[in-house]
Amino acid sequence: MFDNLTERLGQTLKNISGKGRLTEDNIKETMREVRMALLEADVALPVVREFVAKVKEHALGEEVGKSLNPGQAFIKVVQKQLEAVMGEANEELNLAATPPAVVLMAGLQGAGKTTTVAKLAKYLIERQKKKVLTVSADVYRPAAIKQLETLSGEVKAEFFPSSADQKPVDIVNTALDHARKAFVDVVLVDTAGRLAVDEDMMLEIKQLHSAINPVETLFVVDSMTGQDAANTAKAFDEALPLTGVVLTKTDGDARGGAALSVRHITGKPIKFLGIGEKTDALEPFHPERVASRILGMGDVLSLIEEVERKVDKDKAAKLAKKVQKGKGFDLQDFKEQLEQMRNMGGMMSLVDKLPGMGSMSAQIKDQAGDKQFNQMEAIINSMTPGERARPDIIKGSRKKRIAAGSGTQIQDVNRLLKQFTQMQKMMKKMSGGGMKKMMRNMQGMMPPGGPGGMFPPR
Incomplete structure (x- = not known):
């Protein structure tokens, strides 16, 4: 998200950051560029x-x-204003109600509403330890009811069944009765979407809203529709008292216009970002962190939180012990590291959160994508346990067999073995107690182009 904007703003702000003195003219010129970028x-x-x-x-x-450094002070002003546009700080869900707290999800068809209900259920179960019930009031699409049932099972949320011959208000009222008896903390209500805002849809959702009186009414919108996302949210807000917005498909949105427009146009906070298809791909929206990422300064706080939550600590401790005992780092360990990285959203998810990486070229970003991870994993999967434990035995005929088994070329196998050797050397330095020295030398060890250098052009 924001790739294009980060690139344009990065170049523009770089030009002004080195200025010893800011004049009305160079500020005017810079703001013209910023305006075009936005x-x-x-x-x-x-x-x-x-x-x-x-x-x-x-x-x-x-x-x-x-200021002693006017250029830097100017960038600070831009950052502060970006934060102000998006809402200053994260606004959490307000679930302070007599249980069950009801959250109503609204939005157009295709915005990812049903998937977002499941993601939000998982978020509330895992991070807030809530007992969650999901229910679908979308009586026009039986497939949506079935989809929510399947996804609820995946995220371990209770699902309340409904069918196409029932009325939405009756469905939700029955679900709420059940939730009270079952001591459920939060009820997430999925509603019907349409291809466009229409009177029937608005009337139905208004009736549903007044019947169940939710504590939160979230509008789910596809961020790739840009400023249209903000305009649609405004139309919904005029019919419903929205409490917040969830932007979906932000991983596929290189522009970011929706995130920068929604708050200003609707007056409602963005509460969550959908950052992928998996059920754990939902993140609270922190304007200050997003502003930092837009300006290429990274988002280290989110990165730390992600590592805390998603890294398998037992596996990490086991590997550390193995390396410290001098037992070496083999290809099976390398594969497990790739899996851990994938759990955290892949290399690009990590790189986007590291300071200074926003300006990485699109080519490098493309080479560091999930496609490379899948290929590396396929190559290791084509090896025998003996080859994974002792990569030095992988010579000519073995390389041919591994390449054929993984649907790759011999040069791909060679590239993986080279990357593995670099990783192995790094691990050896760690086992010798040279962690500090290794960290000091990390800059020099980084391939040209930063982390992307791990994936040289073919």
Whole structure:
């Protein structure tokens, strides 16, 4: 997300950050570039106008002018204004109600509403230790009811059955009766979507809303529709008292216009981002972290939280012990490291959160994608246990067999073995107690182009 915007803003702000003195002229020139970058990112025009005006006003103020480093102070102003546009700080779900707290999910068809219900259920179960019940009031698509049942089973949420011949209000009221008796903490209600906002849809969801009086009414919208996402959210907000927005498919959105437009146009906070198809691909929206990522400064806090949550600590401890005892690091260990990385969203998810990586070229980003991970894993899977334990025995005929078994070329096998050797050397340094020295030398060991250098062009 924000790849294009990060690239454009990065270049523009780099030009001004080195200036020893800011003048009205160079601020004007920079803001013209920033304005173009925001418009190209499909940010709504009223948002762009206000953003540019506010940055200009602060940039020409005393705070920036008298700063020891005016260029850096200017970037700080841009960051603060980005945060202000998106909502200053994360706004959590307000579940402080007599159980069960009801969360109503609204949105157009195809926005990812049903999947988001399952993701939110998983989030509440795992991170907030809530007992969650899901129910579908989408009587127009029996497949949606079945989909929610399947996904609820996957995330270990209780599912309340419904059918196409029932009325949405009756379905939800019955589900709420059951939830009270079963001591459920949160009920997530999936509703019907349409291809466009229409009167029938609005009337039905209004009736449902007034009948169940939810504590949260979340609008689920596809971020790839850009500023249209904000306009659709506004139309819904005029019919329903929305409490927040969930932006879906942000992993496929290189522009980010929706994230920068929604708050300004609707006045409602973005509460979550859908960052992939898996049921754990839902993250709370932190404007200050997102602003930092847009400016190429990374998002180390989210990275730390992700590592804490997703890394298998037992496996990590086992590997550390093995390496410390000098037993070596083999290809099976390498494969497990790749799996751990995939659990955290793959290399690109990590790289996007590291400071200074926003400006990595698209080619390097492409080479560091999940496709490479899948290929590396396929190659290791084609090896025998003996080959994984002793990679040095992998010569000519074995390489041919491994390449054929994994659907790759011999040069792909060679590349993987080379990367593994580099990793092995690093592990040896760690086993000798040279961790500090290794960290100091990491910069020099990094291949050209940062982490992307692990994936040289073919």
